[in-house]
Structure formats: C-alpha cells, structure tokens
Amino acid sequence: MxxxxxxxxxxxxxxxxxxxxxxxxxxxxxxxxxxxxxxxxxxxxxxxxxxxxxxxxxxxxxxxxxTREDLFTAAVEYVAEERSTAIRELFPQGTAAADRPAVISALVDLYTGPLFRAALHLWVAASNEEQLRPRVTELEARVGRETHRIAVELLAADESRPGVRETVQGLLDMARGLGLANLLTDDTGRRDRVIAQWSEILDREIRG
Missing domain, CATH: 1.10.10 (Arc Repressor Mutant, subunit A)
Structure with a gap:
C-alpha cells in the first residue's frame, strides 16, 4: 500500500x-x-x-x-471497507462454533497494522481540529456498527439473549486495546492467550 x-x-x-x-x-x-x-x-x-x-x-x-479533511476521512473509510470485505472472504460460508477462535483472531487483526495506525492519527487530529471532529466521529460510528454487525454474523451470536450483545461489543473493545498495545511492541504472545480466553467466554455466552 x-x-x-x-x-x-x-x-x-x-x-x-x-x-x-x-x-x-x-x-x-x-x-x-x-x-x-x-x-x-x-x-x-x-x-x-x-x-x-x-x-x-x-x-x-x-x-x-x-479539502485535506475530505481526503483523509475518505482514505480511512476506504481501507476500513476493504478490511471488512477481506474478513468476510476469510469466512464466505459463515462460521461454526469450532471456528470462533479463528473469527476472533481475524477481528483482532482489524485493529493492527497500517489502517489502525492511520485511524489513530486521525482520532488524535480530530480531538484538536473542530472541523475534522464531526467527520471522524460519524465515520467511526459507521465503521463500528458495521464491524459489530460482521462480528455478530460470523460468531453466530444471538443478540436477543441477555448479555450477548455486550459480550460481542466487549470483544471489539478489547481488540482495539490489543491494537493499541501492539503499536509499541510485538504483543503476539499475550494476544494469542487473550483470544483463547475470549473464545471460551463467547462460547459460554452464545451457548447459554
């Protein structure tokens, strides 16, 4: 890229x-x-x-x-859409319970690499630039909703059950935190252990 x-x-x-x-x-x-x-x-x-x-x-x-703001908000949105497409192509037929660790790992990968680093710079800029802030806020809300929807679909999660929606959102919030940690050091070892634990939590919540 x-x-x-x-x-x-x-x-x-x-x-x-x-x-x-x-x-x-x-x-x-x-x-x-x-x-x-x-x-x-x-x-x-x-x-x-x-x-x-x-x-x-x-x-x-x-x-x-x-404008500069037009360019950078469009850029981050473009790559976010590309990553969403890529994660869907990894699981074209959906998933089963046995594949949840792979799904969780793929979701966490959304928050590592150049896209996440670029988005982070855009967030920091938006916190100081009044003209940029509404665009980034709206963009992040839209990307967040789409990511949540994809996660629910791939995890076969029934959000009508109490606590399931919050557990899925917790997974995505955790993934964002792991992405931040990975900016400074290679956090692969700890990330793998956290993903394994979240897989067990999700299995319990989704199975009920």
Whole structure:
C-alpha cells in the first residue's frame, strides 16, 4: 500500500477509459493517504505529500478531494471497507462454533497494522481540529456498527439473549486495546492467550 508508482503503472492508467482512470487515480490517492497518515501522522500528511506519493498532481488530488479533511476521512473509510470485505472472504460460508477462535483472531487483526495506525492519527487530529471532529466521529460510528454487525454474523451470536450483545461489543473493545498495545511492541504472545480466553467466554455466552 502506498508504494511509489512507476512509469508502467502510469501507462496502464493512461490506457484506461476516462471513468476508469478517474477511479484508479482516486484509489491511488486513498491508499497513499493512509500510508502517509500511518507513517507521518496528521501534521506530516499534507495533500501535496499524498499527491506526490500517489504520482498525481496536487490539482488532480484536489479535484477528487477538495479539502485535506475530505481526503483523509475518505482514505480511512476506504481501507476500513476493504478490511471488512477481506474478513468476510476469510469466512464466505459463515462460521461454526469450532471456528470462533479463528473469527476472533481475524477481528483482532482489524485493529493492527497500517489502517489502525492511520485511524489513530486521525482520532488524535480530530480531538484538536473542530472541523475534522464531526467527520471522524460519524465515520467511526459507521465503521463500528458495521464491524459489530460482521462480528455478530460470523460468531453466530444471538443478540436477543441477555448479555450477548455486550459480550460481542466487549470483544471489539478489547481488540482495539490489543491494537493499541501492539503499536509499541510485538504483543503476539499475550494476544494469542487473550483470544483463547475470549473464545471460551463467547462460547459460554452464545451457548447459554
């Protein structure tokens, strides 16, 4: 993600129909924005920096995203949707109780890596930028609802039963905390033990 584009990449884009070229340029900008935000933080991620990384002009970037806030909220949303799609593709037929540890591990993985790092920078920026805060708040609420819905579906959790909804949400809150811990050190060993424990808790709650 966010790799420097090559002349061959540019030639392939130029050969596409106009609408497809526009879509390809937009995607390159979104991926470059996420990479910049993860690596440089909010202060170091300007539209010009992102445009250069994506291999497009600043004018082309502003054509797709008139403001910096437009660009970065769209970027994090784009990759969040990509990750949601990826997790669904891991379990195309849903899951069974025996697969819950794998589902929990995949959900936890949503909160590690460049996407989570980029989202974290966006949250910090939103806490200080009045113009950005409503956009990020709305985005996070939407992403949170979708992630919860996917978790319920993959875990085959019956939220009509008391306590099940809260247990699933607790899992996602815990996953976010594990993602924060992983930013500083490789937390794989402890994370694996926590995932195993949560699998047992969820099995008890879902089975009743």
């Amino acid at each position: 966010g790799a420097v584009t090559t002349d061959a990449d540019d030639e392939r884009v130029e050969r596409l129909p106009k609408q497809d070229r526009s879509r390809a340029t937009r995607q390159r900008l979104l991926e470059a924005a996420v990479a910049c935000l993860a690596e440089r933080g909010w202060a170091g991620s300007t539209v010009s920096v992102v445009a250069e990384r994506a291999g497009v002009s600043r004018g082309a970037a502003q054509h797709h995203f008139p």
